[in-house]
Amino acid sequence: MLHDPRSASRPKGLWLPRRVLVTASALAHAHGRAIAERAEGLGLAVERLATDRLPLDRAADPKRGYAAAKSTLAVVVAPPSKLKLQPIAPSADWRVDLAEGCPAHCSYCYLAGSLKGPPITRVYANLDDISAALPRYLGQGMVTSRSDARAGEGTTFEASCYTDPLAIEPVTGSLSTLITRFGKWDADVQLRFTTKFAGVEPLLELDHRGRTRMRASLNPAAFGRFEGGTAKVGERLLALRRMADAGYPIGLTIAPIIAAEGWREAYGTLIGDIAAVLGDAPETADLTVELITHRYTPGSKAVLQSWYPGSDLDMSGQDRREKRTRFGAVKQVYDAPTMAALRGFFTSELAAKLPTGRILYWT
Numbered sequence: 330m331l332h333d334p335r336s337a338s339r340p341k342g343l344w345l346p347r348r349v350l351v352t353a354s355a356l357a358h359a360h361g362r363a364i365a366e367r368a369e370g371l372g373l374a375v376e377r378l379a380t381d382r383l384p385l386d387r388a389a390d391p392k393r394g395y396a397a398a399k400s401t402l403a404v405v406v407a408p409p410s411k412l413k414l415q416p417i418a419p420s421a422d423w424r425v426d427l428a429e430g431c432p433a434h435c436s437y438c439y440l441a442g443s444l445k446g447p448p449i450t451r452v453y454a455n456l457d458d459i460s461a462a463l464p465r466y467l468g469q470g471m472v473t474s475r476s477d478a479r480a481g482e483g484t485t486f487e488a489s490c491y492t493d494p495l496a497i498e499p500v501t502g503s504l505s506t507l508i509t510r511f512g513k514w515d516a517d518v519q520l521r522f523t524t525k526f527a528g529v530e531p532l533l534e535l536d537h538r539g540r541t542r543m544r545a546s547l548n549p550a551a552f553g554r555f556e557g558g559t560a561k562v563g564e565r566l567l568a569l570r571r572m573a574d575a576g577y578p579i580g581l582t583i584a585p586i587i588a589a590e591g592w593r594e595a596y597g598t599l600i601g602d603i604a605a606v607l608g609d610a611p612e613t614a615d616l617t618v619e620l621i622t623h624r625y626t627p628g629s630k631a632v633l634q635s636w637y638p639g640s641d642l643d644m645s646g647q648d649r650r651e652k653r654t655r656f657g658a659v660k661q662v663y664d665a666p667t668m669a670a671l672r673g674f675f676t677s678e679l680a681a682k683l684p685t686g687r688i689l690y691w692t
């Protein structure tokens with residue numbers, strides 16, 4: 330029987346891919362080669378490609394195709410467009426992408442409508458080029474760089490827009506590399522990432538100098554059925570506490586807030602659990618809170634329903650209204666009465682149980 334390192338004794342919630350592909354161009358970059366060696370060190374077979382074309386399985390059965398893609402990590406070179414950063418309000422000034430795609434299976438995943446093609450995770454080998462592009466943006470953003478309320482955060486760079494950077498960290502080391510670089514960057518800057526994973530061990534000893542803020546992306550344990558393949562919510566909270574104890578600024582991303590049956594009780598329990606775990610950490614004096622309600626587009630709904638046909642996540646249109654973005658796209662957000670009930674609840678629960686938490690935005 331073949332040895333499968335992914336089934337060896339490893340911490341629960343630690344993701345290892347079934348297939349690792351490294352393109353020829355990625356192998357020309359030190360970080361690309363380092364990821365290949367790191368993957369081999371974890372016992373994974375690595376396919377070093379002679380070209381940049383990814384030999385992906387096009388399974389006729391969509392279920393098998395989805396499973397194969399979600400368990401594939403491709404190391405590629407980010408296109409030049411990735412070196413030109415995009416603004417990312419309301420979270421941060423700028424978006425910095427270490428990868429695109431995520432191995433987890435959330436039935437609301439916001440990536441479903443944004444990324445094209447099979448849902449493999451593409452991690453970038455040209456991390457040196459990506460981090461070399463950042464100093465150009467110092468003091469240039471429209472969120473923390475322009476806001477009195479968030480001025481203390483400096484110029485902010487968000488690393489979780491198109492991936493969960495902690496999910497892929499065991500194989501890539503990209504997040505640790507960037508955290509260390511921000512630690513050495515003697516400027517008013519902050520790297521930000523949010524995660525539904527808990528493997529923070531490699532980050533605890535880094536010389537971060539307080540220039541990286543980790544947020545745990547949380548939903549109640551009662552809604553765990555919507556978040557396949559992620560770490561349990563209790564593990565995420567303990568990971569956040571460990572990061573706080575290691576001196577990192579921390580925060581909460583409560584997302585997506587889902588008005589499913591029993592939501593008041595479920596989110597009330599979650600906020601109580603957060604207060605119990607973080608309660609006496611000194612970093613809670615600077616605890617940020619981001620509140621994001623569930624939304625979907627016609628495109629993301631179609632993709633998600635094909636990936637997760639058995640999910641009971643409500644996308645029927647009930648209690649929804651349409652919202653048009655600046656670019657003309659249509660999103661289904663909760664209607665005004667549902668939004669008001671959710672917002673009122675979170676505002677009062679957080680004030681009562683996490684009074685030092687600073688709400689950055691509600692959306």
Ligand code: SF4
Binds near residue numbers: 434439559
């Ligand atoms: S952890 Fe985040 S990025 Fe990954 S599948 Fe879930 S929602 Fe999508």
